[in-house]
Amino acid sequence: MTDQSSNQMWGGRFAAGPDAIMEAINASIGFDQRMAAQDIAGSRAHAAMLAATGVISDSDAEVIREGLLTVLSEIQNGEFQFSTALEDIHMNVEARLKEIIGEPAGRLHTGRSRNDQVATDFKLWVRDQLDAAENGLLALIRALLAQAEAGADWVMPGFTHLQTAQPVTWGHHMMAYVEMFGRDLSRVRDARARMNESPLGAAALAGTSFPIDRHMTAEALGFDRPAANSLDAVSDRDFALEFLSVASICAVHLSRFAEELVIWSSAQFRFVTLSDRFSTGSSIMPQKKNPDAAELIRAKVGRIFGANTALMMVMKGLPLAYSKDMQEDKEQVFDAADNWMLALAAMEGMVKDMTANRDSLAAAAGSGFSTATDLADWLVRVLGLPFRDAHHVTGSLVAMAEKKGCDLPDLTLDDMQSVHAEITNDVYSVLGVENSVNSRQSYGGTAPDQVRAQVERWKAMV
Numbered sequence: 001m002t003d004q005s006s007n008q009m010w011g012g013r014f015a016a017g018p019d020a021i022m023e024a025i026n027a028s029i030g031f032d033q034r035m036a037a038q039d040i041a042g043s044r045a046h047a048a049m050l051a052a053t054g055v056i057s058d059s060d061a062e063v064i065r066e067g068l069l070t071v072l073s074e075i076q077n078g079e080f081q082f083s084t085a086l087e088d089i090h091m092n093v094e095a096r097l098k099e100i101i102g103e104p105a106g107r108l109h110t111g112r113s114r115n116d117q118v119a120t121d122f123k124l125w126v127r128d129q130l131d132a133a134e135n136g137l138l139a140l141i142r143a144l145l146a147q148a149e150a151g152a153d154w155v156m157p158g159f160t161h162l163q164t165a166q167p168v169t170w171g172h173h174m175m176a177y178v179e180m181f182g183r184d185l186s187r188v189r190d191a192r193a194r195m196n197e198s199p200l201g202a203a204a205l206a207g208t209s210f211p212i213d214r215h216m217t218a219e220a221l222g223f224d225r226p227a228a229n230s231l232d233a234v235s236d237r238d239f240a241l242e243f244l245s246v247a248s249i250c251a252v253h254l255s256r257f258a259e260e261l262v263i264w265s266s267a268q269f270r271f272v273t274l275s276d277r278f279s280t281g282s283s284i285m286p287q288k289k290n291p292d293a294a295e296l297i298r299a300k301v302g303r304i305f306g307a308n309t310a311l312m313m314v315m316k317g318l319p320l321a322y323s324k325d326m327q328e329d330k331e332q333v334f335d336a337a338d339n340w341m342l343a344l345a346a347m348e349g350m351v352k353d354m355t356a357n358r359d360s361l362a363a364a365a366g367s368g369f370s371t372a373t374d375l376a377d378w379l380v381r382v383l384g385l386p387f388r389d390a391h392h393v394t395g396s397l398v399a400m401a402e403k404k405g406c407d408l409p410d411l412t413l414d415d416m417q418s419v420h421a422e423i424t425n426d427v428y429s430v431l432g433v434e435n436s437v438n439s440r441q442s443y444g445g446t447a448p449d450q451v452r453a454q455v456e457r458w459k460a461m462v
Contacts (some may be wrong), residue, residue: 023084023085024084026087026324027084027085027087027088028087028088028089028327028330029082029083029084029086029087029088029089029092030084031330031331031334032088032089032118032121032330033075033082033089033092034125034330034334035089035121035122035124035125035330036072036075036089036093037072037075038120038121038122038124038125038128039089039090039093039117039121040068040069040071040072040093041124041221042117042120042121042124042200042217042221043064043068043093043108043117044064044065044068045200045216045217045220045221046108046111046112046200046201046217047061047064047065047068047108048061048065048216048220049212049213049216049217049220050107050108050110050111050210050212052213052216053210053211053212053213053216054211055110055111055210055211055212056104056107056110060104060107063101063104064097064101064104064105064107064108066101067097067100067101067104067105068093068097070100071093071096071097071100074096080092080096083095088114088118089121090114090117090118090121091114094108094109110210111201111203111208111210111212112200112201112203112208113202113203113204113205113234115202115203115204115205115234115321115322116199116200116201116202116203116204116230116233116234117200119199119202119233119234119236120198120199120200120221122237122239122240122329122330122333123195123198123199123239124221126195126239126240126243126333127192127195127196127222129243129333129337129341130188130191130192130195130243130246131192132337132341133188133246133247133250133340133341133344134185134188134189134192136341136344136345136348137181137184137185137188137250137344138185138462139344139345139348140181140344140347140348140351141178141181141182141185141458141462142462143348143351143352144174144175144177144178144181144351145174145178145455145458145459145462146352147170147171147174147351147354147356148170148171148172148174148175148178148451148454148455149171149452149455150171150356151169151170151171151174151356151358152169152170152171152448152451152452152455153169153171153437153448153451154169154170154171154356154358154361154362155167155168155169155170155361155362155365155433155434155437156168156169156170156173156271156361156362156364156365157361157364157365157367157370158172158173158370158446164364164367164369164370165370165373166370166371166373166374166436167365167366167370167371167433167436167437167446168437168446169437169446169447169448169451170356170358170361171448171451171452171455172437172445172446172450172451175451175454175455175458177253177257178454178458180253180256181250181253182458183249184246184249184250184253187246187249187250188246191239191242191243191246193224194239194242195238195239195242195243196222196223196224196225197218197223197224197225197226197227197228197233198214198217198218198221198223198225198226198227199226199227199233199234199236200214200217200218200221200226201214201217201226202227202230202231202233202234203230203234204234204321204322205230205231205234205235205320205321205322206230206231207230214226231320231321232320234321234322235318235320235321235322235326237311237315237326237329240311240329240333241308241311241312241315243333243336243337244304244307244308244311244332244333244336245308247304247307247308247336247337247340248301248304248305248308250340250344251300251301251304251305251340251343252301254297254301254343254344254347255297255298255301257347258294258295258297258298258347259294259298261274261291261294261350261354262291262294262295262298265289265291265294269360269364270357270360271356271357271360271361271364272354272355272356272357273354273355273357274289274291274293274294274350274353274354275350275353275354275355276289277349277353278291278292278293278294278346278349278350278353279291279292279293293346293349293350294350296346297343297346297347300339300342300343303335303336303339304336304339304340306332307332307333307335307336308332308336310328310332311328311329311332311333314326314328314329314332315329362433365433366407366409366432366433367407369398369401369407369408370433370436371408371409371430371431371432371433371436372394372397372398372408373394374430374431374435374436374439375394375397375408375427375430375431376390376391376393376394377390377430378426378427378430379393379394379420379423382424382426382427383420383422383423393419393420396419397411397415397416397419400415400419408431409428409431409432413425413427
């Protein structure tokens with residue numbers, strides 16, 4: 001019979017009182033079992049090092065190695081029974097190892113603590129995710145390069161404030177995202193290099209008196225070096241924060257592109273057609289083709305941002321070294337990683353499959369007086385007007401075209417000369433959108449030759 005008086009403050013959710021509540025709040029096995037492969041890899045490296053330094057016998061190390069492989073096989077085959085009572089992946093693995101090999105299992109934890117063990121496991125897991133992100137970004141960049149190369153000379157409107165600004169090319173617009181995701185790729189690689197120090201052997205916080213070889217375990221696990229301060233090694237979660245920060249910035253880029261795809265695929269724009277693989281229909285409106293994949297990418301950004309903020313809030317007030325608060329790091333990172341990888345894959349699929357509607361792009365490119373800047377430049381270049389005067393003349397001609405209900409190329413020479421008498425027939429050479437984009441030959445400009453040069457530069461890098 002439950003003692004209700006002892007359980008009153010805990011409410012009706014738990015029947016067994018504070019013990020059940022403590023188990024529920026303390027256990028992390030429900031989520032940190034995702035680090036099983038990393039945990040076993042760390043333990044294998046640690047056991048091999050203990051044998052090499054004479055801390056344990058070679059025979060015990062071999063039995064431990066074989067036992068750990070058996071545990072890993074059970075986990076991978078879905079045969080492993082995880083226990084909440086054993087709190088976390090580390091204790092679950094060690095308990096099962098003891099069942100399999102007996103007394104030698106107790107020697108595995110010599111010279112380490114769960115503090116450095118979890119830091120090592122988590123670093124290994126995050127490092128794997130950074131590698132996956134690198135692969136995802138490379139695939140996305142290559143898909144964008146294919147679009148840019150195919151449409152290097154396809155004209156389309158360039159926008160500021162979502163208002164028609166100047167003509168650009170489809171290839172130029174695609175290459176803008178290549179640059180964005182290229183910076184994300186750089187951040188991923190930079191973060192991976194910075195976090196690649198091994199915490200293993202830092203023990204609880206002060207190191208260990210056993211003659212361990214931390215360089216050996218670091219090398220075995222693919223780290224560049226052991227972390228140089230044991231206090232920092234067990235309390236550091238910068239690698240997780242940086243992972244979430246990099247993911248958040250990349251998510252911004254994914255969301256911005258997703259927003260454009262939503263707009264561009266609408267009936268009002270018709271700039272792109274998304275494939276059926278990344279669209280859905282309406283349950284009631286048979287004409288609808290909804291860009292759901294793009295919309296979901298746009299929404300998932302919130303989860304990644306939230307994880308970033310949540311982990312910063314966990315870490316902001318913690319004294320050195322380890323505190324149990326840090327158990328709250330993994331769920332945030334796991335969720336953000338899942339959603340980031342999914343968003344990268346979905347965006348790559350959409351980019352590879354989407355079709356740019358060249359005719360719609362070209363029709364929109366000349367709208368909204370998109371060559372007004374070209375006219376102003378011509379007035380400066382040919383007539384020698386100061387740019388501010390040229391800007392004023394061009395504005396007057398735009399107002400005239402608006403009043404007449406036509407575009408700038410449709411104004412007669414007499415119309416133009418009524419605003420500035422020195423304008424000649426040569427002005428029409430710059431008013432077509434094709435001429436406009438071809439003239440933008442400055443480095444990084446929208447001219448097709450510049451776009452193709454940037455495509456080749458990136459293809460050589462990725």
